[in-house]
Amino acid sequence: MNNSLTGLFIAAILPLPLHGQEKWYEKMDIGPAWMNTFGDYFQGKKRVGAIKGLSVDLGDGWRALYNTETLSLVSVSKGGLEWGGTPWSGAHGATITMANKEALLVTGSGPGWADKNGSFADTREIQGYGNMPNGRFTGHYRHGREVVLGYTINGTDVLETISRDGETVTRSFKFGARAGDLTMVAADGMDASKAVAGEGIKLAFDPKSDGRLLARIPAGDGELVTQIAFSASGKPTFAAKPDFKKLTSGGPGIWTEIITTAGKVSTAKDKPYLTDLATLPEENPWGANLRFGGFDFIDADSAALSTWNGDVWVVRGLKGDWKELKWQRIASGLFEPLGVKVVDGEIYVNGRDQITKLIDLNKDGETDYFKVFNRDVYVSENFHEFAFDLQTDKEGNFYFAKAAPVRGGGRGFDRILPHHGIVAKISPDGKKFEVVATGLRAPGGLGIGPNGEITTGENEGTWQPACKINFVKAADTPAFFGTEPSRHSLADAAFTEPLMYFPMDVDNSGGSQVWVTEGADFGLNAGEMIHLSYGQSSLYRVLPVSSNGRLQAGAVKLPVSLQSSAMRARFHEDGSLYVLGFRGWQTNAATECAFQRIRYIADVGIKIPEKLDYTDTGVKLAFPVKLDAELAEDVTSYSAQRWDYVRSEQYGSGEFSVDNPDTAARGNALTAESQKHRMRDSVKVLSAKLSGDGKTVELTIEGMKPSMGLKIGYDLEDTDGDVLKSEIHATVYGK
Secondary structure (H helix, E strand, O other), rough: OOOOOOOOHHHHHHHHHHHOOHHHHHHOOOOOOOEEEEEEEEEEEEEEEEEEEEEEEEEOOOOEEEEOOEEEEEEEEEEEEOOOOHHHHHHOOOOOOOOOOOOOOEOOOOOOOOOOOOOOOOOOOOOOOOOOOEEEEEEEOOOOOOOEEEEOOOOOOEEEEEEEEEEEEEEEEEOOOOOOOEEEEEEOOOHHHHHOOOOOOEEEOOOOOOEEEEEEEEEOOOOOEEEEEEEEOOOOOOOOOOOOOHHHHOOOOOOOOEEEEEEEEEOOOOOEEEEEEEEOOOOOOOOOOOOOOEEEEEEEEEEEEEEEOOOOOEEEEOOOOOOOOOEEEOOOOOOOEEEEEEEEEEEEEEEOOOOEEEEEEOOOOOOEEEEEOOOOOOOOOOOOOOEEEEEEEEOOOOEEEEOOOOOOOOEEEEEEEEEEEOEEEEEEOOEEEEEEEEEEOOOOEEEEEEOOOEEEEEEEOEEEEEEEEEEOOHHOHHHHOOOOHOOOOOOOOOEEOOOOOOOOOOOOOEEEEEOOOOOOOOOOOOOOOOEOOOOOOEEEEEEEEEEEEEEEEEEEOOOOOOOOOEEEEEOOOOOOEEEEEEOOOOOOOOOOEEEEEEEEEOOOOOOOOOEEOOOOOOEEEEOOOOOHHHHHHHHHHHHHHHHHEOOOOOOOOOOOOOOOHHHHHHHOOOOOOOOOOEEEEOOOOEEEEEEEOOOOEEEEOOOOOEEEEEEEEEEEEEEEOOOEEEEEEEEEOOO
């Protein structure tokens, strides 16, 4: 098993069911509308039916599959699902597939609607991928378990519902004003006797194709509400025309039960940081799997959290004593949402297909309108291209990081599309999408600093020698972060080297970064960065070092105990830090998921380094307390190692001597994997000098020089006799 995002085993997600038992994902009520990449069958052959798909549950095992890029109804069928998908079955590469070998109707690939010239040609910049130039999906409404799709085609606004009565399925439409005729693919290979059109629609076979049934809607100035019905029996009858105004104004809830849990509040008195655990509503009526991967505060008392399996929940009671935390499931069916941001009380969720704005139309707490905020991002069928995090800057721009399409097993990549391995920036109104960084592989998360700094984690893999913190100032974008296949338009850009690298035992899978907010009493200074390690379930204080305009850094572990991984973190207005994480790929997380509050106890305090500097001859470490002088100036209180990595198209890197460079070994690392090569230099600490205030120690180390990895261990005491023992990992580019 490798240590990247792709080192996922089903057993690492959930215990495997016993033979013959129903699996958890077969029992989970996903909801009436489900966004994902779906496969189905066409003319007896399995295909990717919709990369950005929306499956509508029609009851009794019937499902309609809609392609929200091509705006086509791909299939309507009964037969259940063939499970796949990494968040569900754990499979790498296998999509969730509609088991529709005998579907009521299917349509072929390509656009579902003709353009203004009557052509069904796929004129997208990348054929088969992205939004259609003449149409755009705008979102969907939920009224109870009824679903209304919204989209525009050739400038016309369209609402559509799909309903079923027995083996008859009805598509009901509400068209706005139409400047010209609209032509839609109704079905491929269907007997005309099995379809009937309502007023204003004419059905006819396309003479240029083999059995393609088209529906034409004539131009008109007013609204048109009409239908098409399909039946396997050959005697279709229309369902009652829907009341679109009612269906798009908010309807009855389907997640009406509020689940109350009791938080577990730490009462320890001798630790600098206390970890409180928000007990999750794991026992819920819908069998909803809770692996929360994104969150943000709505207000001081509540937060919105998204799960990898598509839910959004709201928890209330954060401001109180945590004796009663009230959980409400407010949305479902989103596409692997791993980022949440609340702006002016409105919830935005980042999935693989789009950023969705969740709107509660009737104020019952549940989402009635899943409005598209931005869906410009390119997506392929690859299992690995996760969309991580969602943050904003001071100007209100949104940011997320997107992984590259790693092949199953972790080596190399599938076809690279323009938005693979990037940091995306979206304007506050959602209308502008731009790429501000490229060259990512598997970032895990990102951060936006107080001055617009952009950071991401990164995982060892192809072109990435080790985990690291990427960093770029807003003024220096776009930046290239090192993965050559996802370089994109930055063909001539220099590699933006990271703030620092982490050895695998310190961070084998990076998460987000968070900055200490003004006024937060957390034992760190306002504006300091904290790095989250998903793989090691740890938080690291990042110690920046600036020299000659070059920023580099070291990191020291915060004395915090977490119940699960560290993926996302945000500071609450009370100064505490909330941390969220789940167990889905390689991590040492103790539990499957945890939502935790970290409180700082100032009376205990932390005694880890608060500043790192490099000198011509070594390093300076500044502590927040006075050190015992005898130990501080004893060179045996310290240890030091340094090493380099080799960045290449190979998976990860070994560790290579800096003091005695092995040219042959480094050359071999360019053509073969080198992780087993472990050659660190043990470096002598020649002297240690304590400053006049007794808080800073200057170490002279033998042959101070640049190194991609530098480890400084220390075993000290303060003047009160408390032991200070830990290690700093750093990257040295130069003084």
